[in-house]
Amino acid sequence: MMELLLVQGLNGLASAASLFLVAAGLSIIFGVTRIVNFAHGSLYMLGAYIAVTLFAVLPRDQLGFWGAVLLSAVAAGLLGALLERLVLRRLYGAPELFQLLATFGVVLIVQDAALLIWGPQDLLGPRAPGLRGAVYVGEARIPLYDLFLFAVGPVVLALLWLLFNRTRWGTLVRAATQDREMVAALGVNQRWLFTTVFFLGSLLAGLGGALQLPRGQPATLHMDLDVITEAFAVVVIGGMGSVPGAFLAALLIGMLQAYGILVFPKITLVLTFLVMAAVLVVRPHGLLGRPQGAARALGAGVEAVIRPAPPALRRLGLAVLALLLVLPPFLGSYAVSVLGEIAVFVLFAASLHLMMGPGGMASFGHAAYFGLGAYGVALLVTNFGVPMLGGLVAAPVVAAIAGAVFGWFCVRLSGVYLAMLTLAFAQIAWSGAFQWVELTGGDNGILGVWPEGFLAGPLPFLYLTLAVSIGVTLLLRRVIYAPFGYALRAGRDSPLRAEAIGIGVRGVQWRAFILAAAAAGVAGGLFAYGKGSVFPTYMQISRSVDGLMMVLLGGVQTVSGPIVGAVVFRGLEEQLLRLTDYWRAVLGAAILLLVLAFPQGIAGAAQAWWQRRGAGTGPAAAGTERGEAERAA
């Protein structure tokens, strides 16, 4: 028993090393540039893949091996610097949400690039020459390479300390981490500083990726998101911008994972994020972090005045509704299923918009509520044979309960911390679905969730989907125009003023969180019946990002934005899926384009155009603001 504990502990320490390298890089980059860099995980992945290639071409001796490791790290560093110069440099002044999304766009592009270069199969690296053996403590076998990794963490920590405390560059980095304006005032060449910081941070990520290989862990196409969510957790727990904090937190997470697997084998992933959530709530700035300046607003131009839909738009909405009523019988079965899906995603996007737009809370984990609604339905149907009506009622209830619990924590934070916490909760939900195989079937999902009775046919089910999705979407719109929606917006615009006129901002935000979760749950429940099955992918980060894309594509500051965005996004995605295998890269490029060139979204642009030309009847403006028929509800 003792030996098992020892082995597990050492195992945990060894995995902590890589995690620390990645998290330290992420933390340094955040500290100086205030960018939460999703693409950091991609650089870790690239470090691993490049190492695989270099291991193959360089000689298989000590020099070749360690040379390959270092070269991979440097290559990742250079790619990181390139990323900074090409993309992120343009985003330093942008809202945090846009920065997060842009870096996620890069993740998608890099995934497809790696697929193109290295192919879909997992790639193993060689064992480290000279470190292939193991030492034995009693029965317990401890690989020499793991012992080497234990040393890596503290050595890198010490090197970084020297770098930050003994060089002029390091002093600048520390100064910038504490006070960005001051550095600008000192006349430091900020561009150079940022680029080099990205180089160092990405180098650490690449090193972490390369060093994982000799442990027998392969380079895979999903290691980027796997590591980045864990690294986020580490950085948040340690304190954003704090390297020693990252070290502590990586150890903590490493040990938690190692021992957690003995005690709670089903929820090791959950444990990580539970710790993160607990730390965020008790010490919002992490174990060793300092408060950052006030969080910037998350959405661009969210202060735009929301006005009632002009009559032309209402008429158009009614026309669209009428069309949706008469058209389906004439559609093919493929079109019927796509239309139903689009309707579901309109509702999903509208629910996220309530939080992001009027609520000002950017959620990076909204898919959790969609997925929980879907799983709620699936579990009730398959385990208890609950009828469909019951399932559709249960979906929002399950999601709302989760929203109440998660939201209670989330509304205590703002800005990136809020986004991170929503992400953490979504990961908890996802890992529950993924790891709790007895209940959820794990990766295989739950099958056989079909609509029943007269609704079983595709056409009747489409009508049900349209009615429920559009109905709930219109209810959400109604809420935005009602006092509750205004109170929510008031809290976003000026918490100081809102509190001073008797609005309990957190309470309002919490209720909005629950409402948005419930609406997303309805969407998830419908989706489960529509597909006949549920999978953990319903709660993946990428699904949450899809939602963000829909809202931003449409325009976060308009009420019709999410509707337009969902229609366009799902439509495009459907086309892309059919046209190319590299749809991720196309999507990523679209995200970058949107964020860099088109931040106000389609409905936002249309609204601006409409207002410029006066309040006439404009088919073009109305054409993009479809579905806006509040009275038709």
Add this chain to the structure above:
Amino acid sequence: MTAEAGAAAAARAANGMADGMADGMPGGAPVLAVEGLEKRFGGVHAVAGISFAVGAGELLALIGPNGAGKSTTFNMVGGQLRPDGGRVRLAGQDITGLPPRRIWKLGVGRTFQITATFASMTVRENVQMALLSHHGELSGLWRPVAKRHAAEADALLARVGILDQAERGCGVLAYGDLKRVELAVAMAHSPRLLLMDEPTAGMAPRERVALMALTARVARESGIAVLFTEHDMDVVFAHADRILVMSRGRPIAAGDPETVRNHPEVRAVYLGTGKTSGGH
């Protein structure tokens, strides 16, 4: 007079005011009574023991040079900051350290030195929000805001002179007009205490006097107690019933405008600094 003795005298005067007010009040307690309020920010003793009282229909001006601790005092009374020491009583009820929304519910309206309005709403909607809150209708999920209390909101806007701006977004308003919106919002709750931190900053001189004259009239008519601060001495001396001068967190003089104007230390510390500034 030494500085210490001066401060002690001012404190006596301020407390005396509090007592005097209390005696004169029908219900016994003044609308607002502040006793020994203190606040530290790290090493800065921003407010180091301030006491005063304001009665119904009375205008008390809290003045002092930049950094004297005026806004900090306002924020402790309004609940935005939690005092490190001292008491705040509203009509006898201890409200020290209550959150701002509770204090608002008890009948305190306020404006901020740096205006705080809802930028994504029109001027009218800003006032409607205060009215909805006043009527306890903030949780409504159904009936749109547009049709609620619009006439009442317009009446308040007309009173502060910006009815013509009712449809405009607060994000695009001139600073002086935002101050008016704040006043209308604060009035929407029919407050018994009005806190106004530099209410006329950003306005032309003639507008300032007019706005304060309006405030004074409304306050006297409706028996509202007003605590305000201003850097424009014309406004202060024209409308304040009494003045409390503070410097570096401490009271240095208190009394009616005439007394304060002639107070040697005030002249030295405050007016002696030369001109008065018109806010920020």
